[in-house]
Amino acid sequence: MDTAARYRLLVTKLREFARLEEALKLLEWDQATHMPPGAQHDRAEQMSVVTGMLHSLRTNPSFLDLLDELAARIKELDPPAAVDVRETKWRADRLRRVPAELQAARARTQALARAAWLEAREQNNFETLRPHLYEVVRLEQEYAHRLTDDGNPYQALLEDYEPGIPLTVIDQLFQELRKPLIQLAQSLKELSRRRRKHQSVLRGHFPTNAQRSFCRFVAERLGFDFHHGRIDESAHPFSISIGRDHRVTTRYEQTDLRVGLYSTLHELGHALYEQGLDPEAHGLPRGTACSLGVHESQSRLWENFIGRSEGFWRFLLPHAGRLLPSLKGAPLEAVLVDVNEAAPSPIRTEADELTYNLHILLRYDLERKLISQELRVEELPEAWRVGMEQLLGITPASDREGVLQDIHWPSGAFGYFPTYTLGNVFAAQIMEAAERQIGPLSPQIERGSFRALREWLTTQIHRRGQEERSIELIRQVTGEKPSSRALLDHLHHRFRWWVDHGGF
Amino acid sequence: MDTAARYRLLVTKLREFARLEEALKLLEWDQATHMPPGAQHDRAEQMSVVTGMLHSLRTNPSFLDLLDELAARIKELDPPAAVDVRETKWRADRLRRVPAELQAARARTQALARAAWLEAREQNNFETLRPHLYEVVRLEQEYAHRLTDDGNPYQALLEDYEPGIPLTVIDQLFQELRKPLIQLAQSLKELSRRRRKHQSVLRGHFPTNAQRSFCRFVAERLGFDFHHGRIDESAHPFSISIGRDHRVTTRYEQTDLRVGLYSTLHELGHALYEQGLDPEAHGLPRGTACSLGVHESQSRLWENFIGRSEGFWRFLLPHAGRLLPSLKGAPLEAVLVDVNEAAPSPIRTEADELTYNLHILLRYDLERKLISQELRVEELPEAWRVGMEQLLGITPASDREGVLQDIHWPSGAFGYFPTYTLGNVFAAQIMEAAERQIGPLSPQIERGSFRALREWLTTQIHRRGQEERSIELIRQVTGEKPSSRALLDHLHHRFRWWVDHGGF
Structure with a gap:
C-alpha cells in the first residue's frame, strides 16, 4: 500500500x-x-x-x-x-x-x-x-x-486538555495573575462596605418559558444554527457535538436573568467554535478543536467580552423588553452595572469575570496537591475553605457552595480547570487582535451584527482545527505568546468603569 | 475451560x-x-x-x-x-x-x-x-x-420478529380472519348509512399539556415506573428500552383525546412487558422478550382489552374530568361508544380494533409480493388503493393516508406487520386465560387496581423471557395453540355491544 x-x-x-x-x-x-x-x-x-x-x-x-x-x-x-x-x-x-x-x-x-x-x-x-x-x-x-x-504526573493530565503546553507556562500566567487579582478582590471587598444601594434590574421574576424564548433569540442572532443544534437544560451547563449536531445546555433561575443568559452565551461560544470547524475534515484532527484553552477562549469571548459590553446591551435591551416585559424601559446603565457586578462569591459558575480566575487558582492549587498526594480527598473540604479565605477573603456557607459545586473532579477532569483561565487569557489577546484587524466592533454589535467577528474567528481559529498547538496558534493569531497582560488590562478597565458607573 | x-x-x-x-x-x-x-x-x-x-x-x-x-x-x-x-x-x-x-x-x-x-x-x-x-x-x-x-425468503424475514413460527400458522390465522372481518367491515359500512347522530365527547379541544398530565396519570396507575422510564412525543409512537430505562413515545392530537390516550396505552403495554423481564438476566435471552407477537399481545391487551372496557372507564372517567375539565360530567356510555367507535378508515394506527387486522392483511399481502418480486416498489401506491377497496371498501384520499403512513417499510421491517395481528390473536387468548385463572377482572379495574393482572402477566409471560418460542408459550399460558377464535368472539361481542349502545 x-x-x-x-x-x-x-x-x-x-x-x-x-x-x-x-x-x-x-x-x-x-x-x-x-x-x-x-x-x-x-x-x-x-x-x-x-x-x-x-x-x-x-x-x-x-x-x-x-x-x-x-x-x-x-x-x-x-x-x-x-x-x-x-x-x-x-x-x-x-x-x-x-x-x-x-x-x-x-x-x-x-x-x-x-x-x-x-x-x-x-x-x-x-x-x-x-x-x-x-x-x-x-x-x-x-x-x-x-x-x-x-x-510530572499533573503535566501529563493537563495535556489531555491542552496538548503540548508546558506546566511552566501555566505557572507563569498564574504567577502574573495571582497578586493583581487578589488585590482587586480585596478592593472589591473594601468597596462593598460603602456600596450604594443599587436597584438591580436583572434580579426579579423571569418566567422560565420567557427566558427560553429570550435565549433562543440571542442564539439565533449570534448565528447559532438550530437546524444543526438545540438548547436544553441541565444541572451543570455544557455543550457537546454529536457530529454536526451541536447541543448546548443551560440552567435558568427565575429570580436572576443573568444565570441563564450568561450560561447560554458561554455555551454558545463553545458551540460556535464547533460549528465553525471544517465539516470536510469530520473526525480528523484538522476538523477538531485545537485545545480546551482555545475552546474556552471562544466561550469567554462571547460571554464576557461581547455579552457584558455596552454595545451588546444597546442591541439587546429593546428585544429583552419585548420578550421579558419586566425589562421594558429598564435603563441601559443599570443593566450594565448588573451584568458587570463584581464581588467575591462562593460559586465559580456565577462568579464575575474578575474574581473567576481566583476560583480557578484555588482549584489549580488543590488538584495539583491531590494528584501529587500532598493532599488527601478527606482533607479537601477544609483545604477548600482555607483557600477561599486566602484568595477571595470569604468562607462558603456549606460544602454545596464549596467543594461540591463542580462536576469536574467527579468526572476525573484533573488538569482541566487551568484551561478556563487559559481561555480568559487567550480571549483577551484574541479580542485585541480582532479589533486591530477588523476595526472597532462595538458599532456593529450595537446593530446586532455579529457576522464580521464570527467569520474572523472562524477563519483565524475554528477552521484551522489542530493545525497548530494552542501556544503557536495564539502567537499566529495575536502576534504574541500567551500573556496575562491583555486580560489584566481588560479587567482593570471593566472594574474602573464599574466603580465609576454606580457599582458602588 | x-x-x-x-x-x-x-x-x-x-x-x-x-x-x-x-x-x-x-x-x-x-x-x-x-x-x-x-x-x-x-x-x-x-x-x-x-x-x-x-x-x-x-x-x-x-x-x-x-x-x-x-x-x-x-x-x-x-x-x-x-x-x-x-x-x-x-x-x-x-x-x-x-x-x-x-x-x-x-x-x-x-x-x-x-x-x-x-x-x-x-x-x-x-x-x-x-x-x-x-x-x-x-x-x-x-x-x-x-x-x-x-x-421461502419471507419466512426468513418473519423469523427476525417471530422466531420459529411457520408461515403456515400465519397463513391459517389470516385465512380464518379474512372473511369474518371483511363481513364485519361491510356491516359497519352499511350501518354507517343509517347512523344516528352521536355526540362525541372525546373529540373537541384537549390542550396538549393537559393530555400529558392525563396520560402520565394513567401510566402511573397502570404501574409504569417513571424512576426507570419516561414518556416523550414522536411522529410515530414507539417504546424502547435502553437497559432498565424504558421509554415510551406518544402523539397527541388536540382535537381528539383518543389518539394520545390509546397510543400511550399501547406503548405502555410494551413497556410493562420490558419492565417485567428478569433484571438478573439482563442482556441474556431469558431476560429478553419472547417475540414481537407476544410483545404486541401485551400492548393490545392494555390498549384494547383493558383500555376500551367499561370497567376501565368507570375508574378513569372521574379522573379524566379532573384533569381535562371539558370531560367533567361526561356520560360513561357516550365515552364507551366513542372509544369503541368502529368504521373503515384509511389510517392503521387510528383504526378501531375491529378493522385493524384488515389493515394488516393488506400489508401482509403487499409485502409478501414485494419480497417475492411479484410487485414492484413503483406499483405500491396503486396496489395499496386496490387492496384498501377490496378489504375495507374505502379509497384513501392521498398517499399520505395510504402507502406513506407507516415507518415500517422504510425501516426495512418486512415480516413485522403480521406480528400485530398475531398480537391481537394472542391477547384475546391470554385475556380469556387470565380471567379463567384470576377470576373476573372488571371489578378490580373499576377500582383502578391493575396489580393482579400485571403480576399474573409478569409471572406467566414477562419473567419467562425466551424460555419458550411464542407458539409453545401461548400453549402453556392458555392451554391452546394459536387460534383466532378468542379474537373473533371478542370482536363480535364488542361490535354487538357497540351497535346496541348507540354506535348507530
Missing part, C-alpha cells in the same frame, strides 16, 4: 472512531438532560463498554502499525494530512500506554461518581461523594503515571 | 453486546424525539457504524467458537443457561450468514429512508420515498436470501 492509500485508510478508521465517540456523547448528553434517575447504573455500564471499545479500536495493533508507518513517511504527505498523522500519532502514543481495563474502570467509576455528586450536592453532604472521589483520584494518579515515565 | 466457565464468558460477552445495542437504541430514540433535523446524515452514519460493530462482535470467530462449543455441550447446562445458549446459537447461526457490509448498508439505507419517509409524508409525495424504499427492499431481498438457502 502506498502512503496516500495508507492515509485514506487512516481517514476511514478515524471517522469510524468518531461515529462511535458520537454515540458515547449522546449517552452523556442524555444522562445530563433526559435520562430517568433509576438508569444511572445502566448508563455507567453503557458508557464504560463504549469507552472500552473506543480504546480497543484506538489501540488496535494494526491501526497503530498503520499510524507508525504513516508517521515514518510523514514528509511524503501534504500539510493537512501531516497534521492528521502528527496529532493522531501523539494521542495514540499516549493511549498505548494505558490498558483498556484502566480506561473502562475510569469511565465506570466516573459515571458513578457523577451520580453520587448529584446526590451529594442535593444533600449538601461531601461524605456521599468522598468514597467515589477517592476512587476517581486514585485512578487518575494511576492514569497519569502510565502516561509519563518520570515527568 | 470447563462448560460452566465457558457459559460465564458467554454471559459477559452477551452483556457487552447488550450495552452497545443500548447505545444504538438511544441513537434511535433521540432521532425520533429530540435530534435537530440537519443531523439526519450524521445520525445515519453513527447508527451504521454501531450496527456494523455489533455485527462484528456477534460474528467474531472466537465468540462463535465459544457458542458452538457450548451448544455441543448444552446438556451439561442447567435449563436457564441452556435457553441462553439455544437462543443465542439460533440467532448467531442466522447472523453468520450475513456479511457485515450488508448489515451496515441496511442500517445506513434504512436511516436515510426513514428521513425520506418523514419528508415524503410531509409533502404527500411517494416519489420522495420511492428510490430509498427501492434500495431498502433490494437489501431486504438480499438479506432474506442470505438467511435461507431454498426456503
Whole structure:
C-alpha cells in the first residue's frame, strides 16, 4: 500500500472512531438532560463498554502499525494530512500506554461518581461523594503515571486538555495573575462596605418559558444554527457535538436573568467554535478543536467580552423588553452595572469575570496537591475553605457552595480547570487582535451584527482545527505568546468603569 | 475451560453486546424525539457504524467458537443457561450468514429512508420515498436470501420478529380472519348509512399539556415506573428500552383525546412487558422478550382489552374530568361508544380494533409480493388503493393516508406487520386465560387496581423471557395453540355491544 492509500485508510478508521465517540456523547448528553434517575447504573455500564471499545479500536495493533508507518513517511504527505498523522500519532502514543481495563474502570467509576455528586450536592453532604472521589483520584494518579515515565504526573493530565503546553507556562500566567487579582478582590471587598444601594434590574421574576424564548433569540442572532443544534437544560451547563449536531445546555433561575443568559452565551461560544470547524475534515484532527484553552477562549469571548459590553446591551435591551416585559424601559446603565457586578462569591459558575480566575487558582492549587498526594480527598473540604479565605477573603456557607459545586473532579477532569483561565487569557489577546484587524466592533454589535467577528474567528481559529498547538496558534493569531497582560488590562478597565458607573 | 466457565464468558460477552445495542437504541430514540433535523446524515452514519460493530462482535470467530462449543455441550447446562445458549446459537447461526457490509448498508439505507419517509409524508409525495424504499427492499431481498438457502425468503424475514413460527400458522390465522372481518367491515359500512347522530365527547379541544398530565396519570396507575422510564412525543409512537430505562413515545392530537390516550396505552403495554423481564438476566435471552407477537399481545391487551372496557372507564372517567375539565360530567356510555367507535378508515394506527387486522392483511399481502418480486416498489401506491377497496371498501384520499403512513417499510421491517395481528390473536387468548385463572377482572379495574393482572402477566409471560418460542408459550399460558377464535368472539361481542349502545 502506498502512503496516500495508507492515509485514506487512516481517514476511514478515524471517522469510524468518531461515529462511535458520537454515540458515547449522546449517552452523556442524555444522562445530563433526559435520562430517568433509576438508569444511572445502566448508563455507567453503557458508557464504560463504549469507552472500552473506543480504546480497543484506538489501540488496535494494526491501526497503530498503520499510524507508525504513516508517521515514518510523514514528509511524503501534504500539510493537512501531516497534521492528521502528527496529532493522531501523539494521542495514540499516549493511549498505548494505558490498558483498556484502566480506561473502562475510569469511565465506570466516573459515571458513578457523577451520580453520587448529584446526590451529594442535593444533600449538601461531601461524605456521599468522598468514597467515589477517592476512587476517581486514585485512578487518575494511576492514569497519569502510565502516561509519563518520570515527568510530572499533573503535566501529563493537563495535556489531555491542552496538548503540548508546558506546566511552566501555566505557572507563569498564574504567577502574573495571582497578586493583581487578589488585590482587586480585596478592593472589591473594601468597596462593598460603602456600596450604594443599587436597584438591580436583572434580579426579579423571569418566567422560565420567557427566558427560553429570550435565549433562543440571542442564539439565533449570534448565528447559532438550530437546524444543526438545540438548547436544553441541565444541572451543570455544557455543550457537546454529536457530529454536526451541536447541543448546548443551560440552567435558568427565575429570580436572576443573568444565570441563564450568561450560561447560554458561554455555551454558545463553545458551540460556535464547533460549528465553525471544517465539516470536510469530520473526525480528523484538522476538523477538531485545537485545545480546551482555545475552546474556552471562544466561550469567554462571547460571554464576557461581547455579552457584558455596552454595545451588546444597546442591541439587546429593546428585544429583552419585548420578550421579558419586566425589562421594558429598564435603563441601559443599570443593566450594565448588573451584568458587570463584581464581588467575591462562593460559586465559580456565577462568579464575575474578575474574581473567576481566583476560583480557578484555588482549584489549580488543590488538584495539583491531590494528584501529587500532598493532599488527601478527606482533607479537601477544609483545604477548600482555607483557600477561599486566602484568595477571595470569604468562607462558603456549606460544602454545596464549596467543594461540591463542580462536576469536574467527579468526572476525573484533573488538569482541566487551568484551561478556563487559559481561555480568559487567550480571549483577551484574541479580542485585541480582532479589533486591530477588523476595526472597532462595538458599532456593529450595537446593530446586532455579529457576522464580521464570527467569520474572523472562524477563519483565524475554528477552521484551522489542530493545525497548530494552542501556544503557536495564539502567537499566529495575536502576534504574541500567551500573556496575562491583555486580560489584566481588560479587567482593570471593566472594574474602573464599574466603580465609576454606580457599582458602588 | 470447563462448560460452566465457558457459559460465564458467554454471559459477559452477551452483556457487552447488550450495552452497545443500548447505545444504538438511544441513537434511535433521540432521532425520533429530540435530534435537530440537519443531523439526519450524521445520525445515519453513527447508527451504521454501531450496527456494523455489533455485527462484528456477534460474528467474531472466537465468540462463535465459544457458542458452538457450548451448544455441543448444552446438556451439561442447567435449563436457564441452556435457553441462553439455544437462543443465542439460533440467532448467531442466522447472523453468520450475513456479511457485515450488508448489515451496515441496511442500517445506513434504512436511516436515510426513514428521513425520506418523514419528508415524503410531509409533502404527500411517494416519489420522495420511492428510490430509498427501492434500495431498502433490494437489501431486504438480499438479506432474506442470505438467511435461507431454498426456503421461502419471507419466512426468513418473519423469523427476525417471530422466531420459529411457520408461515403456515400465519397463513391459517389470516385465512380464518379474512372473511369474518371483511363481513364485519361491510356491516359497519352499511350501518354507517343509517347512523344516528352521536355526540362525541372525546373529540373537541384537549390542550396538549393537559393530555400529558392525563396520560402520565394513567401510566402511573397502570404501574409504569417513571424512576426507570419516561414518556416523550414522536411522529410515530414507539417504546424502547435502553437497559432498565424504558421509554415510551406518544402523539397527541388536540382535537381528539383518543389518539394520545390509546397510543400511550399501547406503548405502555410494551413497556410493562420490558419492565417485567428478569433484571438478573439482563442482556441474556431469558431476560429478553419472547417475540414481537407476544410483545404486541401485551400492548393490545392494555390498549384494547383493558383500555376500551367499561370497567376501565368507570375508574378513569372521574379522573379524566379532573384533569381535562371539558370531560367533567361526561356520560360513561357516550365515552364507551366513542372509544369503541368502529368504521373503515384509511389510517392503521387510528383504526378501531375491529378493522385493524384488515389493515394488516393488506400489508401482509403487499409485502409478501414485494419480497417475492411479484410487485414492484413503483406499483405500491396503486396496489395499496386496490387492496384498501377490496378489504375495507374505502379509497384513501392521498398517499399520505395510504402507502406513506407507516415507518415500517422504510425501516426495512418486512415480516413485522403480521406480528400485530398475531398480537391481537394472542391477547384475546391470554385475556380469556387470565380471567379463567384470576377470576373476573372488571371489578378490580373499576377500582383502578391493575396489580393482579400485571403480576399474573409478569409471572406467566414477562419473567419467562425466551424460555419458550411464542407458539409453545401461548400453549402453556392458555392451554391452546394459536387460534383466532378468542379474537373473533371478542370482536363480535364488542361490535354487538357497540351497535346496541348507540354506535348507530
